[in-house]
Amino acid sequence: MPEMSFATELLLFLEVLINGLLSGIMYSLVALGFVLIFKASGIFNFAQGAFVLFAALTFVSFLEAAIMGAENSGLLYFVACFMLTLVVMAAYGVAVERIVLRPLVNQPLIILFMATIGLNFFTEGFAQLIWGTEVHRLDLGIPDEPMGWLLDKTNMYITAFDVVAAAVAAGLVLALSLFFSKTRTGRALRAVSDDHQAAMSVGIPLQHIWAITWGVAGAIGLIAGILWGAKLGVHFSLALLALKALPVLIIGGFDSIAGAIVGGLIIGASEKLAEFYLSGIIGGALENWFPYILATLFLLIRPQGLFGEKIIERV
Amino acid sequence: MIYREAGQFKASYHADQAIFTIRQDLWFIGGLSLLALLAVPLLASEYLLQSVLLPFLLYTIAAMGLNILLGYCGQLSLGTAGFMAVGAFTAYKFATAFPILPAPILFILAGLVAAAVGVLFGLPSLRIKGFYLAVTTLGAHFLIEWVLTHFGWFKNYSASGVITPPPITLLGFPIDSPAAKYVFTLVVVIILALLMKNLARSAIGRAWCAVRDMDVAAEVIGIRLLRTKLIAFAVSSFYCGVAGAMYVNFYLGTVEPQAFTINLAFLVLFMVIIGGLGSVLGSFLGAGFIVVLPILISNILSIVVPDAPGAVVSNVELIVFGCLIIFFLIVEPAGLARLWAIAKEKLRMWPFPY
Amino acid sequence: MSEGRKFGEVILSAREISLSFGAVQALTDVSVDVREHEILAIIGPNGAGKTSLLNCINGVYHPQQGAILFEGVPRLNADPAKIARQGIARTFQNVALFKGMSTLDNIMTGRNTKIRSNIFWQALYLGSYLKEELEHRRAVEEIIDFLEIQAIRKTPVGRLPYGMQKRVELGRALAAQPRILVLDEPMAGMNVEEKEDMSRFILDVNDEFGTTIVLIEHDMGVVMDISDRVVVLDYGRKIGDGSPDEVRAEPAVIEAYLGVSA
Numbered sequence: 001m002p003e004m005s006f007a008t009e010l011l012l013f014l015e016v017l018i019n020g021l022l023s024g025i026m027y028s029l030v031a032l033g034f035v036l037i038f039k040a041s042g043i044f045n046f047a048q049g050a051f052v053l054f055a056a057l058t059f060v061s062f063l064e065a066a067i068m069g070a071e072n073s074g075l076l077y078f079v080a081c082f083m084l085t086l087v088v089m090a091a092y093g094v095a096v097e098r099i100v101l102r103p104l105v106n107q108p109l110i111i112l113f114m115a116t117i118g119l120n121f122f123t124e125g126f127a128q129l130i131w132g133t134e135v136h137r138l139d140l141g142i143p144d145e146p147m148g149w150l151l152d153k154t155n156m157y158i159t160a161f162d163v164v165a166a167a168v169a170a171g172l173v174l175a176l177s178l179f180f181s182k183t184r185t186g187r188a189l190r191a192v193s194d195d196h197q198a199a200m201s202v203g204i205p206l207q208h209i210w211a212i213t214w215g216v217a218g219a220i221g222l223i224a225g226i227l228w229g230a231k232l233g234v235h236f237s238l239a240l241l242a243l244k245a246l247p248v249l250i251i252g253g254f255d256s257i258a259g260a261i262v263g264g265l266i267i268g269a270s271e272k273l274a275e276f277y278l279s280g281i282i283g284g285a286l287e288n289w290f291p292y293i294l295a296t297l298f299l300l301i302r303p304q305g306l307f308g309e310k311i312i313e314r315v
Numbered sequence: 316m317i318y319r320e321a322g323q324f325k326a327s328y329h330a331d332q333a334i335f336t337i338r339q340d341l342w343f344i345g346g347l348s349l350l351a352l353l354a355v356p357l358l359a360s361e362y363l364l365q366s367v368l369l370p371f372l373l374y375t376i377a378a379m380g381l382n383i384l385l386g387y388c389g390q391l392s393l394g395t396a397g398f399m400a401v402g403a404f405t406a407y408k409f410a411t412a413f414p415i416l417p418a419p420i421l422f423i424l425a426g427l428v429a430a431a432v433g434v435l436f437g438l439p440s441l442r443i444k445g446f447y448l449a450v451t452t453l454g455a456h457f458l459i460e461w462v463l464t465h466f467g468w469f470k471n472y473s474a475s476g477v478i479t480p481p482p483i484t485l486l487g488f489p490i491d492s493p494a495a496k497y498v499f500t501l502v503v504v505i506i507l508a509l510l511m512k513n514l515a516r517s518a519i520g521r522a523w524c525a526v527r528d529m530d531v532a533a534e535v536i537g538i539r540l541l542r543t544k545l546i547a548f549a550v551s552s553f554y555c556g557v558a559g560a561m562y563v564n565f566y567l568g569t570v571e572p573q574a575f576t577i578n579l580a581f582l583v584l585f586m587v588i589i590g591g592l593g594s595v596l597g598s599f600l601g602a603g604f605i606v607v608l609p610i611l612i613s614n615i616l617s618i619v620v621p622d623a624p625g626a627v628v629s630n631v632e633l634i635v636f637g638c639l640i641i642f643f644l645i646v647e648p649a650g651l652a653r654l655w656a657i658a659k660e661k662l663r664m665w666p667f668p669y
Numbered sequence: 670m671s672e673g674r675k676f677g678e679v680i681l682s683a684r685e686i687s688l689s690f691g692a693v694q695a696l697t698d699v700s701v702d703v704r705e706h707e708i709l710a711i712i713g714p715n716g717a718g719k720t721s722l723l724n725c726i727n728g729v730y731h732p733q734q735g736a737i738l739f740e741g742v743p744r745l746n747a748d749p750a751k752i753a754r755q756g757i758a759r760t761f762q763n764v765a766l767f768k769g770m771s772t773l774d775n776i777m778t779g780r781n782t783k784i785r786s787n788i789f790w791q792a793l794y795l796g797s798y799l800k801e802e803l804e805h806r807r808a809v810e811e812i813i814d815f816l817e818i819q820a821i822r823k824t825p826v827g828r829l830p831y832g833m834q835k836r837v838e839l840g841r842a843l844a845a846q847p848r849i850l851v852l853d854e855p856m857a858g859m860n861v862e863e864k865e866d867m868s869r870f871i872l873d874v875n876d877e878f879g880t881t882i883v884l885i886e887h888d889m890g891v892v893m894d895i896s897d898r899v900v901v902l903d904y905g906r907k908i909g910d911g912s913p914d915e916v917r918a919e920p921a922v923i924e925a926y927l928g929v930s931a
Contacts, residue, residue: 121636300443
């Protein structure tokens with residue numbers, strides 16, 4: 001690298017950092033879906049990535065079908081397709097709850113986790129069967145190019161799209177936090193996550209709650225799918241995002257919404273920074289494993305994550 | 316009537332602790348092994364040997380490895396494919412550096428190096444449990460994959476992407492015909508199965524089960540947790556390393572990190588779940604199931620929907636896999652091995668219903 | 670019960686133990702001495718900190734203040750496995766058996782501290798390891814005879830009734846041939862006959878092998894009958910320490926259990 005002034009170095013660092021944070025927000029979006037289901041049912045839904053994919057594909061199909069029949073695609077079509085996809089995702093969630101989860105209600109959590117792995121395979125195969133493996137373009141009307149004024153002033157490459165995605169994620173986090181702490185349903189969800197039996201014994205309808213949970217998780221998956229799909233194109237590799245969300249969950253804690261955001265930011269930033277500064281020394285494609293090693297080191301120091309609940313075993 | 320224990324007494328503790336306590340079991344398994352060893356290589360077609368039985372045996376070894384770690388010791392690990400890759404590349408490096416090494420030494424070395432790597436990635440298990448450990452082992456997988464891809468030393472700096480392993484020899488004779496590969500692998504499988512059964516019924520096996528069932532209690536009665544878990548990682552990775560080395564040499568024919576994907580790790584996990592956790596027999600049944608299933612699916616599909624493109628077939632496979640996992644977990648979480656045990660129970664009573 | 674019995678030196682000593690979990694103070698300034706060969710009972714209302722004290726002895730919990738001395742040597746760090754190997758065995762309030770294994774295998778795990786062969790010999794199951802394994806099997810069978818549980822030898826412990834499970838757990842603790850046997854409510858949930866059996870086992874172990882016994886127990890009849898000394902805890906503090914008769918007359922103890930009329 002040629003000699004650079006300190007100011008330029010700092011700006012470069014900031015650019016990488018901000019881009020990392022913004023991409024981290026995107027990871028957080030996927031992680032939020034995991035957290036929601038884990039908070040409400042104690043199940044780690046490995047199939048969340050496949051859900052994101054499925055939601056994105058459904059949405060894109062509706063959009064493509066709607067646009068074909070009309071002359072101008074507008075906000076109305078967008079919203080309509082969004083709602084329609086929400087319904088589909090909610091229905092899928094309910095189906096999952098009824099067919100997969102209900103029969104496994106009393107099994108140890110590891111069995112439920114493995115069932116979601118099976119669900120993941122099923123959803124992937126199903127999605128690919130219906131939609132094939134070509135990439136579908138998804139245009140949200142927000143340019144994914146570096147913002148001109150920022151580029152001119154500070155020479156930093158940051159796109160408007162990333163900023164919008166961050167704003168959406170922030171809004172979602174706020175909404176979910178309020179939902180969990182202020183509304184009755186939110187409290188019921190938290191009760192169910194703590195102890196199924198106890199929740200049932202105070203009259204909380206378990207099946208309804210789970211249906212709501214999976215529906216909302218599907219909705220979050222849809223939003224994440226739309227944003228990621230717009231950025232990368234809707235393709236089955238979206239499902240692999242689920243694997244990236246795991247280190248996020250470890251650092252943030254499996255049951256914390258704030259943790260999903262903070263964890264995502266940390267992973268996104270550290271990933272981009274490591275790639276930028278270290279790839280010269282040890283080779284590229286660090287991002288495949290760096291988040292995991294970071295998460296592992298984190299776990300060794302704080303096994304419950306930043307915001308997770310400490311597990312005390314009683315003997 | 317035929318399958319009963321009447322008249323079979325155990326006069327010593329040794330007899331009571333034997334692997335086959337019912338004589339009929341010994342005859343059945345012994346007979347099956349002889350058949351597999353002698354009759355099958357002579358009678359079976361090359362296709363059957365190379366494309367069905369060989370992968371079945373190789374997957375069995377990997378499944379046994381994961382079963383030791385997950386089924387007996389309760390440590391959820393997704394690093395299976397990574398450890399297999401370590402074994403594969405170890406065998407490759409040693410074979411190219413010392414061409415005179417015979418097959419058994421080569422594979423044992425592969426296992427040992429994989430065991431060492433397994434112990435390294437098993438160290439976090441002292442503090443980390445459950446899903447978190449699964450994610451840590453996932454990291455191990457990606458790290459191993461990255462290391463093997465990015466440092467040309469592993470591929471002997473070959474310019475082309477395709478690396479062919481040197482021929483494998485035993486006592487000077489190359490093992491290259493499907494029948495030879497099959498018999499060699501079968502012998503290895505029988506030895507490893509025996510060792511696994513022995514470990515399961517000895518002190519370390521009990522220590523593993525104790526750690527799995529309630530590790531706090533295990534510690535209080537004197538079981539050293541880290542040592543027990545690391546031994547599980549070591550033995551499990553040994554098996555996976557051997558499986559990986561034999562996989563590239565006998566089955567794939569090329570040595571590449573991409574052969575060991577995360578999907579392979581999940582595949583082995585499914586074998587262990589469907590077959591039955593914590594069971595030698597389960598490893599066999601699970602591996603057999605996973606090998607036979609795609610063949611069944613593609614055969615059925617070709618009848619029902621002829622000319623289906625390859626992509627459709629593999630997607631249907633995914634769907635069926637997914638459904639079967641869920642089905643098994645709902646109906647019999649203890650897997651095929653439990654179904655087999657139930658069948659044996661009924662057979663003991665036959666012709667009485669109970 | 671204490672007349673004419675010979676006790677040894679203090680073998681285990683807890684000095685000014687204080688233990689807290691966040692805001693909850695489980696133990697405050699508790700000091701207990703355990704003499705060799707004696708039967709010491711720890712009693713007190715629920716939530717008094719009895720199990721927490723036992724967990725400190727076994728190294729499961731680490732007290733924030735105070736020290737535990739074994740044979741006069743203070744413990745530097747609490748490693749439960751190491752403590753077990755020093756000769757302290759334990760049963761638990763909520764039966765901590767290994768549900769996936771049979772009775773025989775569970776008790777065999779108790780012999781784990783005595784295994785000398787490495788895993789290579791274990792994998793071969795021959796020679797020196799085989800001899801060792803059969804030796805341990807023989808020892809375990811003697812315990813099974815002693816506890817009269819031959820019939821359930823091969824049963825998976827998850828299927829056993831609660832009283833039997835407690836007996837198996839005692840067997841697992843005995844298998845380690847411990848110097849101190851720590852029992853957490855060994856008679857909980859048992860009927861009169863089962864309690865008599867369990868008392869008999871405990872007394873026999875103490876009599877034949879000289880094992881020191883520390884037990885938590887709620888049944889006052891049992892406590893008065895079999896123990897040599899009684900320690901009383903209430904709200905994490907020690908309020909009584911002495912022979913059963915002495916403790917029974919202690920005003921603080923009476924107040925803790927029965928309350929004082931206003």
